[in-house]
Amino acid sequence: MDLSLEVLNVCFSYDSKPVLRNVSLEVDGGEVVALIGPNGAGKSTLLKCVAGVLKPQSGKIAVEGVDLSKLSGKDRAKLVGYLPQYIPIVFPVTVFECVLLGRLPSFWTSPTGRDVEAAEHILQSLDLAGFADRYVDEVSGGERQRVQIARVLAQHAKVLLFDEPTANLDLKYQVEVMELIRRVTRQRRTATLLAVHEVNLALKYADRIAVLNGGELIREGKPEEVTREMVRRVYGVEAEVVKYDGRPRILF
């Protein structure tokens, strides 16, 4: 079977400043891969390239063997769903309308009955049914993030991309959001790629870790392969790697 997401030798630069250099990465269906690395390492840029927000200068990005650069924006959006770090909502809409927006790649001008049903189904499965009529700016930070995840899931995409999904959330919501992401990845067999700042969240929830530094993918492997030397090299921080609950954690 084809790999779900395949990133091959992707290079990207803003003007002439290279941000990604020959990045290659594979993510299987049903797998959560976490991108870690310091600020400015290129994590968000890589996600934006896969999401079609940015166009890489060279390299190939394919989903189930289909080259994304050969697809129209709409067809690409049926394969790849993306949640950016910051969503500037100026004119608030209801939770239901927000989730329905995820169906945009599937309809021409207006959502059909099937799109409305799909949105309803997603809201129910994410325990958001009670919020459907609330406005997105009226729900709490954790719920708002869940609404956005619902919006991405409504696309029925094969690849899910999350940029810092736990930023600005308290511990309870961080755990909740990460568990939700892992759950939907397993249930829907999606290839899930996320950028995470909090190394311990990545170690706890990801199946594999990919380390970006200075635009290059320097290491890729199981959480167990993260070492003290690697943390020092990438973040410049002295940390202890310990085992907790069968998985590694870092203490610093």
Place this chain on the structure above:
Amino acid sequence: MSIAYLKGMKKRMLFTFCLLLLLLFLFGLSISVGSAKISFLDVYKVLLSRISTLFKANVDETCEYIILNLRLPRVLGAVVVGSALAVAGAVCQAIMRNPLASPFTIGVSSAASFGASLAIILGYGVLSCYGGGYGYIVTNELLVIVNSFVFCMLCAFIVSVVAGVKGSNPTTIVLCGVAVGYFFSACASIMQYLGEAEALKSVVAWLLGDLGRVTWRYLPWMSLSLMVIPLFAVLGWRLNAFNMGDEVAASLGVNVKRLRATCIALICFMTATTISFVGVIGFVCLVSPHVARIIIGNDNRVLVFASALVGANLLLASDTIARTIVAPVILPVGAVTSCVGGPFFVYLLLKSRRVHWT
């Protein structure tokens, strides 16, 4: 919960329909009031008799003449201008993600003023080059219209090109529009500084906006602006995607730069085709979309129509007041719109339970 959504949709449609009924009522009312008293029902009788031979008017000829040739063009003009400007404002706010954006904040009105000033003060315009050579006389009025239209579209061109190149940041586009606007208004000021007193008076009169300039000859051209409204309604959900930011819109398959540049060009076209004929009538385009937002929410597909109807009602009501309040003097409709619309909008802001923009 989808039932709640569909119910909400129905409520919005119902409200939009009510606005339409209100407009039909105001339409008749506006035609019936004025120096020659015409009964409210006679207005509809005459209009219906023109639409279909099934209806007989039985109204005297003077009355019919006043309705059809003096008042109807003006009232239709108010509806066309009000709705076109309101839709332009609604779409401008959506694509810029800015509740303060309107075609006037991206420089169109200043460009129009400059074009008009140029034509009125120097008597020179884009058409002058052709006037003599092709053997037809270019009237002063036509010169002003064509000139202000051309300068509006020039402004549209500059701003859309900037949007196409630097499409990633709506604030850049708004700032660029503001700069273009300052440039044109400075040019217009220089014109006015140099102009003769008599010409200056006409410029000021033009700038204040006057729906009395609408005639049957111009109405078909002005109505071209309304053709864009259904197109925006079709694009409604794509405009909704802008609301979540350019990145989400792009990831949902929307070509952000292209759509934004196209919308700017269309917005400027709508504004240009209306204000070139009647002068600068502001405020409708800024406030009508917000009035509609407060009542029906932010789904652009419905908002486009609701804004159009709010704008048409607002301008028609303002013009009726402008014509009658100190008759026989007719006040400038642009000023009256702001006087009527401003307090009404503040009232809605105070009364509204929640904030519809952040």
